[in-house]
Amino acid sequence: MQILEIREVTKPIASPIRNAYIDFSKMTSSLVAVVTDVVRDGKRVVGYGFNSNGRYGQGGLIRERFMRRVAEADPASLLNDAQDNLDPDRVWATLMSNEKPGGHGERSVAVGTIDMAVWDAVAKIAGKPLFRLLAERHGREADPRVFVYAAGGYYYPGKDLSALRAEMRGYLDRGYNVVKMKIGGAPLAEDARRIEAVLAEIGSQAQLAVDANGRFDLDTAIAYARVLRDYPLFWYEEAGDPLDYRLQSVLAEYYPGPMATGENLFSHQDARNLLRYGGMRPDRDWLQFDCALSYGLCEYLRTLRELEIAGWSCSRCIPHGGHQMSLNIAAGLGLGGNESYPDLFQPYGGFPDGVRVENGHIVMPELPGIGFEGKQDLYKEMRELAQ
Ligand SMILES: O=C([O-])CC(=O)C(=O)O
Numbered sequence: 001m002q003i004l005e006i007r008e009v010t011k012p013i014a015s016p017i018r019n020a021y022i023d024f025s026k027m028t029s030s031l032v033a034v035v036t037d038v039v040r041d042g043k044r045v046v047g048y049g050f051n052s053n054g055r056y057g058q059g060g061l062i063r064e065r066f067m068r069r070v071a072e073a074d075p076a077s078l079l080n081d082a083q084d085n086l087d088p089d090r091v092w093a094t095l096m097s098n099e100k101p102g103g104h105g106e107r108s109v110a111v112g113t114i115d116m117a118v119w120d121a122v123a124k125i126a127g128k129p130l131f132r133l134l135a136e137r138h139g140r141e142a143d144p145r146v147f148v149y150a151a152g153g154y155y156y157p158g159k160d161l162s163a164l165r166a167e168m169r170g171y172l173d174r175g176y177n178v179v180k181m182k183i184g185g186a187p188l189a190e191d192a193r194r195i196e197a198v199l200a201e202i203g204s205q206a207q208l209a210v211d212a213n214g215r216f217d218l219d220t221a222i223a224y225a226r227v228l229r230d231y232p233l234f235w236y237e238e239a240g241d242p243l244d245y246r247l248q249s250v251l252a253e254y255y256p257g258p259m260a261t262g263e264n265l266f267s268h269q270d271a272r273n274l275l276r277y278g279g280m281r282p283d284r285d286w287l288q289f290d291c292a293l294s295y296g297l298c299e300y301l302r303t304l305r306e307l308e309i310a311g312w313s314c315s316r317c318i319p320h321g322g323h324q325m326s327l328n329i330a331a332g333l334g335l336g337g338n339e340s341y342p343d344l345f346q347p348y349g350g351f352p353d354g355v356r357v358e359n360g361h362i363v364m365p366e367l368p369g370i371g372f373e374g375k376q377d378l379y380k381e382m383r384e385l386a387q
Pocket residue numbers: 019053054151211213263320321339
């Protein structure tokens with residue numbers, strides 16, 4: 001049993017939307033295939049992965065360093081002790097050989113993308129959905145019913161309040177009961193009007209989260225907090241720079257409602273620093289670490305261990321990124337849910353075909369691996385890469 005090859009292609013996921021920090025006009029994502037020599041149900045097992053939106057494709061790093069390390073490794077060194085499957089941690093250690101600690105920039109995205117494909121292959125070789133494999137490995141009961149919320153509400157040329165309201169209404173019509181919109185890309189008074197328009201639209205049918213994408217300095221974060229705290233928000237997300245733990249912790253003094261952050265922290269050490277110094281409150285705040293951007297599930301498991309040490313429940317995690325990998329982690333390990341972008345970043349985001357959102361939850365189908373084969377538009381792109 002061995003990995004024959006890793007392939008990568010960088011795909012556009014561009015759109016004219018904008019958050020408070022970036023636009024997505026040139027956004028790309030790496031799609032990776034881990035091709036094995038294992039055959040299941042008459043078909044060669046290929047694991048797939050991709051990175052979530054917001055960070056660009058990583059073809060350069062993947063080709064120059066990470067693919068080569070796997071290709072040069074003794075294939076037996078990547079197997080588990082029983083030699084009946086790949087060992088994701090051994091593959092991970094090979095990927096990360098000769099990498100210094102710290103500086104978790106783009107390489108965490110490259111490794112996270114390959115790691116997703118490795119776990120997909122491992123679950124397919126085991127013949128199980130990844131969420132069931134994870135639950136078994138951790139001695140837990142899987143719960144295939146997962147909370148999901150609809151992220152959108154971007155700034156968009158010519159988008160007025162009625163378009164924003166119509167967008168949010170569309171999410172409610174599709175079964176969501178928490179929706180998210182961007183803030184910080186317009187003056188505070190205008191954002192307040194946008195928020196009030198959405199609150200009027202969703203009424204008591206749903207709750208609203210807002211996301212500043214790390215745009216604010218402390219004064220601005222507090223100025224927003226003074227306004228936002230009078231609204232019944234689901235959370236106030238990523239007010240300031242992701243690594244400015246002091247800002248986050250001072251903000252907590254001005255914002256009694258739930259805060260969320262973590263999508264731009266890419267290692268368990270950074271996550272640990274957030275828990276130590278960021279003033280985040282385990283009884284109400286939310287952690288959004290996204291394995292696809294942060295060295296993958298092998299590292300995410302270390303992050304979950306840090307949560308446990310710091311007295312946090314993993315049910316406070318609702319990852320960023322809207323991909324099926326985090327849905328599997330949520331169903332298998334008991335996270336609080338997952339992000340979803342009903343109208344964006346297709347075909348990468350979303351659920352297997354036929355999965356519907358009801359009362360803000362989906363039920364995971366019983367597909368081997370991560371479940372990409374159940375989403376036709378996505379699997380078409382994946383198959384093209386593997387052929
Ligand atoms: O706009 C983005 O970069 C995505 C984002 O922050 C989110 O989904 O929370």
